[in-house]
Amino acid sequence: MTTSRRQFFGRAAAVSAGVALTSPLAEAIAAPANDTGLVDVAFRVNGERRRLSLDPCVTLLDALRERLQLTGTKKGCDRGQCGACTVHVDDRRVLSCLTLAVTVQGKDVTTIEGISDGDELHPVQRAFIEHDGFQCGFCTSGQIMSAVEVVEEREVRTDDQIREAMSGNICRCGAYPNILAAIKQARES
Amino acid sequence: MRAFDYATASTVDDALKLARPGSAFLAGGTTLVDLMKLDVLTPDRVIDVNSLPLKGIRLHAGGLRIGALERMSDVAAHPVVRAVHPMISKALLLSASGQLRNMASIGGNLMQRTRCDYFRDVTSACNKRRPGSGCPALTGVNRGHAILGTSDSCVATHASDVAVAFVALGAQVVLRGKDGGRTVALEDFYLLPGSTPDRENVLGPGELIAEVVVPVLPWARHSTYLKIRDRQSYEFALTSVAAAVDVKRGVVQDVRLAAGGVGTKPWRLRAVEEALKGGVAVERTFADAAESAVDGARPLAHNAFKTSLLKRSIVRALLDAAGVR
Ligand SMILES: Cc1cc2nc3c(=O)[nH]c(=O)nc-3n(C[C@H](O)[C@H](O)[C@H](O)COP(=O)(O)OP(=O)(O)OC[C@H]3O[C@@H](n4cnc5c(N)ncnc54)[C@H](O)[C@@H]3O)c2cc1C
Ligand code: SF4
Ligand code: FES
Ligand code: FES
Numbered sequence: 001m002t003t004s005r006r007q008f009f010g011r012a013a014a015v016s017a018g019v020a021l022t023s024p025l026a027e028a029i030a031a032p033a034n035d036t037g038l039v040d041v042a043f044r045v046n047g048e049r050r051r052l053s054l055d056p057c058v059t060l061l062d063a064l065r066e067r068l069q070l071t072g073t074k075k076g077c078d079r080g081q082c083g084a085c086t087v088h089v090d091d092r093r094v095l096s097c098l099t100l101a102v103t104v105q106g107k108d109v110t111t112i113e114g115i116s117d118g119d120e121l122h123p124v125q126r127a128f129i130e131h132d133g134f135q136c137g138f139c140t141s142g143q144i145m146s147a148v149e150v151v152e153e154r155e156v157r158t159d160d161q162i163r164e165a166m167s168g169n170i171c172r173c174g175a176y177p178n179i180l181a182a183i184k185q186a187r188e189s
Numbered sequence: 190m191r192a193f194d195y196a197t198a199s200t201v202d203d204a205l206k207l208a209r210p211g212s213a214f215l216a217g218g219t220t221l222v223d224l225m226k227l228d229v230l231t232p233d234r235v236i237d238v239n240s241l242p243l244k245g246i247r248l249h250a251g252g253l254r255i256g257a258l259e260r261m262s263d264v265a266a267h268p269v270v271r272a273v274h275p276m277i278s279k280a281l282l283l284s285a286s287g288q289l290r291n292m293a294s295i296g297g298n299l300m301q302r303t304r305c306d307y308f309r310d311v312t313s314a315c316n317k318r319r320p321g322s323g324c325p326a327l328t329g330v331n332r333g334h335a336i337l338g339t340s341d342s343c344v345a346t347h348a349s350d351v352a353v354a355f356v357a358l359g360a361q362v363v364l365r366g367k368d369g370g371r372t373v374a375l376e377d378f379y380l381l382p383g384s385t386p387d388r389e390n391v392l393g394p395g396e397l398i399a400e401v402v403v404p405v406l407p408w409a410r411h412s413t414y415l416k417i418r419d420r421q422s423y424e425f426a427l428t429s430v431a432a433a434v435d436v437k438r439g440v441v442q443d444v445r446l447a448a449g450g451v452g453t454k455p456w457r458l459r460a461v462e463e464a465l466k467g468g469v470a471v472e473r474t475f476a477d478a479a480e481s482a483v484d485g486a487r488p489l490a491h492n493a494f495k496t497s498l499l500k501r502s503i504v505r506a507l508l509d510a511a512g513v514r
Contacts, residue, residue, distance in 0.1 A: 039195060056195035056235065059222070080223055083288060092262075092291040098222045099292070100215070102195050103237055146287065167422035168286020 043104045045070065046114025054101050061085045061096035064111060072112040072141045076170070083169035086142040087111050093149045112141035115148060123189045124148050127182040135173035143169045143179055151187045159184075190225050194234040198241065201397060205367050207236045208395035214238045216258060216294035219285075220301045228311050229318060243296070243399050246270060253403040257296030261351070262287070264295060273405055276412040276431055280354040283416045286423050296398040298349050299362065299375070303382070303389050303453060305334060305345040316342045317386040324386075332491035333427070336499075338453035339487050343386030347379065347454050348425050354414055356455040357431035357447035360403040366396040375401070379454035408435035409445065415506040417450075417498060426450035428498045430506035436470045441511075448482065451499050458482050461503060470511050472504060479503040 038053040045068060052067055061078070064070045064087070076084030078097045085097040088110040115122040124147045127133070134140040143166070150156055150165045162183050163176075171179065198204035204214070213232035215221055216239060224230040244256040246267050253273050255264055264270055265281035284290065284298075307313045307325045314322040326334055326344050334344040352375065360375045378390050392398070412433035418424040429449035435442040444465045446458040464478035479500040486496050507513075 056193060057190040057225075078226070080219055080289065083286065086288055093288050094292045095219070095288045098217075098219050100195075100218060100222060100235075103215070103218070103239065149287070164422050165287055168288045 039102050041102050041105050043107050043109055045109045046111060047108075052101070056100060056102050058101045059097055060087070060089075060099040060101045060104055060109070063101035064096060064109075070111050070113055074138055074141055076139070076142075081170075082139070082142075083146060084139050084142040086145040086169065088145060088149070093146050110145075112145060115144070122148065124151060124182070124186045127186040127189070128179070131178045131182040131185065132175070133179040133182040134171075134175050139169060139171045139173075139175075143171065147179075147183050147186065151183060191228065191231045191233070193225075193232055195237065196234060197237040197239075201241055201243070201365050201399070204236055204238050204241055204397065205365070205395055207234070209234065210394055212236055214397065216297040217260070217289075217292040218297075219289050219293045220297065224302070224309070227309055229309055238397070241397075243397075248273065248405070251402060252405050255295055255401045255403070257398045257400055258294050261285070261290040261293045261295065261298060264351075265290065272410075274354070274358060274403060274409060274412070276354045276358070276409070276414050276433060277351060277403070279414040280350040280416075280429075280431065283414065283429075284350045295351070295401060299352055299355075299378075299398060299401070300390075300392075301347075301349055303343075303345050303347045303379075303386075306330075308345065317345065317382075320385070320387050327489070330491065331489040333425070333450075334489055334492055335453045336451050336483070336486040336488050336492060336495050337448075337456055338381050340382045340384065340386070340453075342384050343382035343453065344489060345382075345386070345453065346450055347389075347452065348449075349455065350414070350416065350426065350429060350449060352379075352455040353429055353447045353449035354431040355401060355403060356457050357433065357445045358403050358406070358409060359445070360401050362401055363399045364392065364396050365399045366393055370399065372402070376455070376457050382453050406433065406435075406443075406445070408443065409433035411435065411510050411512065412445075413506050413509040415502055415509065417502055428495055428502045430499075430502045432503070432506035432510040434465075434470070434507060434510045436511050436513075439470055441465045441468050441470050441474070444507075446503065446506075448499060448503070451486075451495050458503070460484060465507075470513055472508060472513070475504045475507040476500070 042051045064073050074084040076082035080095050080098040086093050087096045090107050124144050146169045156165045196207050212234035215235050215237045243258040247254045261281045265278045271278045308315045308318050316324050335346045356376050361372050362375050363372050414431050416426045416429040426449050431447045433445045444462050446462050448456045460481040461478045468474040483496045
């Protein structure tokens with residue numbers, strides 16, 4: 001196995017990858033595999049620096065929920081189909097169930113726990129409460145994380161455009177009319 | 190998910206050196222990670238290519254060049270793409286969801302598997318996933334399957350929307366391998382299933398898609414991408430049509446047409462294009478020409494509706510692109 005300074009390995013099986021790293025550049029890309037076959041990953045979550053040793057097959061969703069106890073992000077389908085697991089990576093909404101946690105090395109992750117300003121709720125959160133944008137609440141953190149991006153999109157104006165922009169977030173309770181109303185209000189504030 | 194080595198590379202050469210039989214490149218991960226979770230794909234090494242310099246959207250003499258690692262949402266929103274080939278932007282915006290478009294790359298989009306639900310289910314037979322095991326779709330549920338380019342081995346469609354726009358516009362893909370680079374027309378990049386549906390394209394082991402080059406046709410600004418599906422949004426196409434048409438003094442001078450959702454690969458409609466050239470740009474001409482779209486079609490038990498749906502979609506797309514009403 002060839003190893004250059006620009007590469008590193010992690011081995012998901014309990015076998016040491018035995019990689020020697022020679023350059024600080026490599027460490028800047030990501031931490032090396034250690035003896036247990038795990039990969040050290042350093043990233044920021046809601047502004048805080050976190051470091052985890054992870055099996056490469058762990059998704060960002062599982063790392064957030066199981067390792068960092070940030071259970072606000074929900075697991076709906078775990079297949080990229082429902083949007084319940086939506087978080088922001090470097091300020092873009094993405095699906096944490098299809099993101100391998102090792103790939104967020106050095107990045108900024110924002111979850112539902114990180115969008116309020118102390119006790120001051122994010123305008124999108126306030127609007128969801130005011131408009132009853134939920135019933136059971138399971139899809140809500142994903143809806144809000146999506147909506148936080150959508151309210152900033154200048155080309156999303158009409159009701160139909162908002163529905164289209166939000167179509168990756170499924171709500172099995174069918175709270176769509178109230179979610180739409182909440183987003184319209186949040187756009188204006 | 191099966192155990193795998195995770196590796197990153199920051200140069201194309203390094204990424205290619207890391208590639209070996211059984212390895213997989215990781216871009217946005219939106220289909221690779223999904224298929225790995227299902228045990229449909231079981232690479233023993235995953236090579237993260239996101240740090241490779243395969244980015245950028247540029248207008249060159251040779252055409253519009255789009256780096257393979259550009260994200261679907263960025264390409265869709267790019268002012269040059271919108272100005273030169275609005276059809277590409279439209280096809281992308283009608284694909285997947287906002288979150289998936291933020292994650293997914295153009296290279297990964299073109300490389301998504303030609304597949305069906307049986308392929309995703311490891312407990313069922315599938316000639317593509319397990320060569321020689323049979324194709325349950327031939328006699329099973331096949332409403333979403335292809336009517337063009339099928340074989341007795343496989344009838345799955347290629348699900349990419351933007352690939353349909355690219356094929357209509359005659360785009361090429363630039364490939365990089367250990368022995369250098371080569372350029373292939375996207376239409377020829379994809380293979381028909383024949384008796385080897387497990388081979389979907391001409392990409393060799395350890396080859397990468399570096400960029401897509403789309404010829405600039407000044408008149409192709411008059412274009413559209415029409416996508417017909419079971420629900421309004423966030424769904425794959427039953428049928429889609431990419432159309433660009435050049436009409437002068439009411440006569441069709443030139444036209445580019447391709448269809449999605451109906452073929453085992455993105456389907457360029459050359460016979461329809463030929464039938465249209467020189468014709469008067471009215472609905473009757475479009476409808477007559479659209480007849481040849483389904484020559485050689487092989488409908489299955491549940492998808493015969495696609496033959497008429499395709500013809501009507503072609504007419505509607507042409508009316509829209511030509512601005513005729
Ligand atoms: C719920 C859902 C709905 C969807 N709906 C649509 C839709 O309506 N229309 C549509 O077009 N698509 C749709 N998709 C598919 C989506 O567009 C693709 O999953 C995505 O484009 C793949 O890109 P990626 O970067 O995430 O690829 P990855 O998952 O990272 O990779 C996919 C494959 O491509 C290979 N690969 C990646 N980059 C390269 C490269 N540069 N060179 C060579 N090989 C490479 C990988 O090894 C892998 O085999 C949908 C997906 C989901 C999950
Ligand atoms: S249509 Fe193709 S992908 Fe689907 S089951 Fe048959 S062989 Fe497999
Ligand atoms: S849990 Fe990620 S999309 Fe459903
Ligand atoms: S509030 Fe119950 S799923 Fe949306």
